[in-house]
Amino acid sequence: MPPRTSPSERQRRLGAELRKLRTRARMSGDDAAKLLDADRSRVSHIEAGRVDVPRNGLYKLLRAYECEEGPYFDALMAMAHDRGRGWWDEFTGVMARRALDLAELESRSTSVCIHEPTVIPGMLQTEDYARAVISSVESDHRTLDEWVRFRMERQRALADFGKYHAIVHETALRVRVGDKKTMRKQLLKLIEVARLPHVTVQIFPFEKGPYSSHSGSFLLFGGLTPELDTLYREYTTSADFTGDGNRIAEYARMFERLAALALAPIDPSAAPEVQESQDSLSLLQHVLYELR
Structure with a gap:
């Protein structure tokens, strides 16, 4: 089977993890190729996510790379054999x-x-709100649906x-998406x-200043093991998935800073008389009042 031209994020990530482990073990691509009874180019394709590695071959590589059997070892094996x-397959094309x-991740x-x-x-949008957001960039009704x-x-x-x-920044509460009814349903x-x-x-x-806008939109996904955590950033015409530990740690610190600056979390169970004068729920209720 020829190498795939557009590997999925899962396939690329598995390949990147294998490359990282091989480098850490100070083994060359030729060394890895011998273990697989293959040529060097096949190892390159595997590490780029362009071809799959058979189960027994992956097991040999992980053992040779001194990856200890445990959660990380098992997660890599599962990633390789989870097709x-x-x-989301029905949405291909x-x-x-x-x-x-993103859906697979x-x-x-x-x-x-x-x-x-x-x-x-x-992940938190109502259907009407999602439709209003997406319709701002897509006019074809069938595609929109x-x-x-x-x-x-x-x-x-x-x-x-x-x-x-x-x-969520206060901007998202106040920028009108759809009509008042759509916004009220979304905030509720x-x-x-x-x-x-x-x-x-x-x-x-x-009132907490521009730190949130400087940080931009991002998602931190927790993997089955910490080694498989992922940072995701989306741009206008592309997206960036990375498992780089340093970048993930940087954004994790950024998220902690954002959480410290943000209002206290929404707690719908708290009685009004015990709520703080300024928390996420009270701000939401204030915006809802303005949307009457």
């Missing part, structure tokens, strides 16, 4: 490759920390995360979702 099939990769992640400075995060359906399907992963922590959904025990929603208010 990436899921509900409709959604961009990066959107499909969400399906295998244990936690998510997201910072969003302009709109409500997709598919994009909205894809976004709604993605939300199924929310129930499977051990933790979902969203920091934020409160509703915050009732889930594993979900934390914080609002970053205008």
